[in-house]
Amino acid sequence: MFTPADSAHMARALQLAARGRYTAHPNPMVGCVLVNGGDIVGEGFHERAGGPHAEIVALEAARDRSKGATAYVSLEPCAHHGRTPPCTTALIDAGVGKVVAAMRDPFDEVAGRGLEVLEDAGVETAVGLMQGAAERLNAGFVSRVTRGRPFVRLKIAASIDGATAMAGGESRWITSPEARRDVHTLRAGSGAILTGIGTVLADDPSLTVRDVETQGLQPLRVVLDSRLRMPAAAAMLGLPGDTLVCCTSGQESSALREAGAEVQAFGAHGDVVNVFEVLAALGEREINDVLVEAGPRLAGYLLDKDLIDELVIYQSPHIMGSNTRGMFATPAWEALADRRPLEFTDVRRVGPDTRITATLTG
Secondary structure, three states, X not given: OOOHHHHHHHHHHHHHHHHHOOOOOOOOOOEEEEEEOOEEEEEEEOOOOOOOOHHHHHHHHHHHHHOOOEEEEOOOOOOOOOOOOOHHHHHHHOOOOXXXXXXXXXXXXXXXHHHHHHHHOOOEEEEOOOHHHHHHHOHHHHHHHHHOOOEEEEEEEEEOOOOOEEOOOOOOOOOOHXXXXXXXXXXXXXXXXXXXXXXXXXXXXXXXXXOOOOOOXXXXXXXXXXXXXXXXXXXXXXXXXXXXXXXXXXXOOHHHHHOOOXXXXXXXXXXXXXXXXXXXXXHHOOOOEEEEOOOHHHHHHHHHOOOOOEEEEEEEOOOOOOOEEOOOOOOOOOOHHHOOOEEEEEEEEEOOEEEEEEEEOO
């Protein structure tokens, strides 16, 4: 059905789409390549919400050469009026002869309608070329619109023997400067960074993006703090970007609000804030991807509740010994049968450290 040339053009569309990794959210990352007579006549990607979509950028680059062209797009073109007019209308008006989409848009207002509109106008369509790669690229967007919650990615820095801190809490720095810089790319590609109050009290983190160009965008900082112990003098409250503190009902929040924090009450799940409710609320805020940077208690809780979609583990080549804290606190796991199998999806060197990306398989 698809030729090697089709695959090459779609690969280029996906490559272009990834350029919006740090700026396109909450919109999906989309790339478009226009080909006419075997030549690329226009390219584009969606850079920022409210800005032109990838198809529009490519059409403007191609001008009259778009007539009869084939458009390769990493996501089905939109057929509805949002912040911008429908891309289907622009493609039809430009005389594009064929549209090849990597995947259908799971968003309810599109969901196949874009391809139907094109077909009704006489434009040939095809879908499914490099679909897996397209779905991985926009895993957060897909998660939000299909599951009602963001894609949850847990970042861990550990020694080769699995320690994340000494028993007394000392943890700076386990991994290398190169690994820490790499973490900022994860932050920059996330709509929110989630942590627990224990990490805030122990480390007073900033949880901001540095050394990555994000056009001034900062992820929403989210702190799980059931009893509202967050200090009004916490460093993050004085930094660019917004902070949401999630507590249970009945907590006094005036000091934190005056310090610039947003405070929202949720239900309780045992003695902690109901994380399921928090993730649903973040989905309602159009947060696609959540990066978790937390201690073993919260990490273990999320693991136990099957709320982790991906793990990114930076493992440093040294041994910290037995007087340490591990990656996860899972007191209910007592037998080998409780273990959770992983699939490594990527393993690479980052400076002297090893970065392991994995998903849970069971």
